[in-house]
Amino acid sequence: MNLSYLFDAAHWDFSTSGSIPQLLLSHIWYVFLALVIGTAIALPIGLYIGHTGRGSFIAINAGNAGRSLPTLGLLMLMVTLLGLGLLPVLIALTVLVIPPILTSAYAGLRSLDQRVVDAARGVGMRPWQVLTRVELPMALPVLMSGFRSAALQVVATATVAAAVGLGGLGRLLIDGLAVNDYSRVLAGAIVVAVLAVLLDLILALAQRWIISPGLRASR
Amino acid sequence: MITFDDVVKVYPGGGTAVDHVSLELATGKTTVFVGPSGCGKTTSLRMINRMISPTSGRVLIDGKDVAGQDEALLRRGIGYVIQHAGLFPHRTVLDNVATVPVLLGKTRREAREAAMKLLERVGLAAEFAQRYPAQLSGGQQQRVGVARALAADPPIMLMDEPFSAVDPVVREGLHREFLRLQQELGKTIVMVTHDIDEAIKLGDEVVIFRQGGVVAQVGTPQELLADPADDFVAEFVGRDRGLRSLSFDTxxxxxxxxxxxxxxxxxxxxxxxxxxxxxxxxxxxxxxxxxxxxxxxxxxxxxxxxxxxxxxxxxxxxxxxxxxxxxxxxxxxxx
Missing domain, CATH: 3.10.580.10 (CBS-domain)
Known part of the structure; x- marks a missing residue:
């Protein structure tokens, strides 16, 4: 294994365009945008379907259909329709993020103990309060696992941005392949993998923080 | 007083759950709905706090039709206890009890202070306050459920099979506690059970339902044991009713x-x-x-x-x- 590219200090100089820190930053930016937009779309829909039970076929089919869409193909289609730029990349990545979040939001709410939901209504919570004070906190473990799997997928897949001329860690892979510089390709692969592991670690910590100990507690 | 005025509940797809029920439930007394499963007792109970709406007829509390009232506000004024307690697993025992006062606009601090007193009242030590429901036994959970229902001091309590999920020894203790609490508080209580012995023990008045949502007989426990209206009631009340009726006299x-x-x-x-x-x-x-x-x-x-x-x-x-x-x-x- 040739790690010379990865450990060359010149490639870690932030002021140089195309350096690893710059690519990493743009990569994280794409991931962040896709997760925020995807969650903003998928979470309300998933919660609505889970809370009301209406349109559950959408949740199930969207999950299956979304998973089987090839992101690179979708990206090329979007570029053809919209031209080059950030937008087609974000659309392709967002489509990837939506299914796991939507499905987990739906499944999280559906799997709740309905007696507890009945009690929440019975003590006088309004539908919105039932959702935000009881259903959502109780569904968080399932929801968070969906979010984590979405985050991991999008970290790995955001490399496609480089295929249409944008930045991100995909640059290292595509440029490296183009000039047969396998040391650069390896550097790209390693940084993506480390980023994925770190992100998952951070989310795991966040999960401990936001999920009530009562949902983990046992007798 | 809670009044059922010719109440009918028919579910779409057929099946009459409650069939022309008219009842008057006295203020400050415990009324127990009892009957075999599918007799409409729980449906009747849940129509009082609008968890279910009648197909026809009216349910009134102190003369006011519940149908015209805001659902959430109505329910905050009525204690609600269900089987298995239905506690919120993500909240501590203390916050479970504080639920309704917080909904009613009390600050979290005030609500928690009141909740602490209630835990004591239902016989739970202060050390339970910061635990989560999953760390409690079934009997302890049910006590918390009762405390949660009492937290806003509602005049009416609805209890749906509150003691059926615990073992007989624990149930015996909860019964004693219930009678002691009710003597102190004098709430208007409507309770549902399938256990006639529980109904006779806890009820000031007992309403026996039969299959199809029909009221078979209404009366005090003594009246039901001494003078069952028909064979169904006599059989439901049980064989040794003569001996059991001796429990009511000193x-x-x-x-x-x-x-x-x-x-x-x-x-x-x-x-x-x-x-x-x-x-x-x-x-x-x-x-x-x-x-x-x-x-x-x-x-x-x-x-x-x-x-x-x-x-x-x-x-x-x-x-x-x-x-x-x-x-x-x-x-x-x-x-």
């Missing part, structure tokens, strides 16, 4: 005879047992005039000589009741 009116020479007492006059050829045989227990006639009957049957021994408050024997005297007394009372 031995205060039962005449006793003076102590016979065969009864051995100690220096203070407390009974030790009956003389017999092979020594002193124990009495098997004693009763006071405050005990029930059921206990007297039980003692007379268990006694080696067929005689129950009465004692005063200090445990000093002051009379005896042979089983035939008890039988004569019951026969005279009936006629």
């Amino acid at each position: 031995a205060a009116g039962l005449p006793v005879r003076p102590l016979p020479a065969e009864l051995v007492v100690d220096d203070a006059g407390r009974p030790l047992g009956w003389k017999s050829a092979d020594g002193v045989r124990p009495t098997g227990g004693t009763f006071t005039s405050a005990d029930t006639l059921r206990l007297v009957a039980d003692l007379a049957i268990l006694s080696p000589v067929g005689i129950a021994v009465r004692v005063d408050a200090d445990g000093v024997a002051d009379g005896i009741a042979p089983h035939h005297d008890l039988a004569d007394y019951l026969a005279a009372r009936r006629s």
Whole structure:
């Protein structure tokens, strides 16, 4: 294994365009945008379907259909329709993020103990309060696992941005392949993998923080 | 007062859950809905706080139709206890109890202080406050459920099979606690159970439902045991209803005879047992005039000589009741 590219200090100089820190930053930016937009779309829909039970076929089919869409193909289609730029990349990545979040939001709410939901209504919570004070906190473990799997997928897949001329860690892979510089390709692969592991670690910590100990507690 | 005015509930796809039920449930009393499964007792209960709406007819609380009232506000004014307690697993015991006061606009601090007092009231130590429901036993969860329902001090409590998910020993304790609490608080309580013994023990009034959502009989426990309206009620109330009806009367009116020479007492006059050829045989227990006639009957049957021994408050024997005297007394009372 040739790690010379990865450990060359010149490639870690932030002021140089195309350096690893710059690519990493743009990569994280794409991931962040896709997760925020995807969650903003998928979470309300998933919660609505889970809370009301209406349109559950959408949740199930969207999950299956979304998973089987090839992101690179979708990206090329979007570029053809919209031209080059950030937008087609974000659309392709967002489509990837939506299914796991939507499905987990739906499944999280559906799997709740309905007696507890009945009690929440019975003590006088309004539908919105039932959702935000009881259903959502109780569904968080399932929801968070969906979010984590979405985050991991999008970290790995955001490399496609480089295929249409944008930045991100995909640059290292595509440029490296183009000039047969396998040391650069390896550097790209390693940084993506480390980023994925770190992100998952951070989310795991966040999960401990936001999920009530009562949902983990046992007798 | 809670009034059911010709209430009908028909579910789409057929099936009448409640069939023309008219009832008046007295304020400050415990009314128990009892019947076999599918008799509409739970549906009737849930129509009081609008968890279910009637197909026709009205449910009124103090003369006001619940149908015209804001659902959430109505429910915050009515305590609600369900089977398995239905506690919020992500909230501590204290925050579960504080739920309704917080909904009503109390600050979290005020609500928690009140909740702390309520935990004590239902017999839970302060150390439980910061635990989560999953760390509690079934009986403890049910106490928290009752505390949560009482938190906003509602005049009405609805209890749907509140004690059926716990084992018999725990249930016995919860029953005692329930009766003690109700004596202190005097709420208007509507309870659903499938257990006729529980209904007779806890209810001031019992409403027996039969299949199809029809009310078979309404009455006090004594009336139901003494005078069942039909075969269904008689069978539902059970075989030994004669014996059980003795639980409602004390031995205060039962005449006793003076102590016979065969009864051995100690220096203070407390009974030790009956003389017999092979020594002193124990009495098997004693009763006071405050005990029930059921206990007297039980003692007379268990006694080696067929005689129950009465004692005063200090445990000093002051009379005896042979089983035939008890039988004569019951026969005279009936006629």
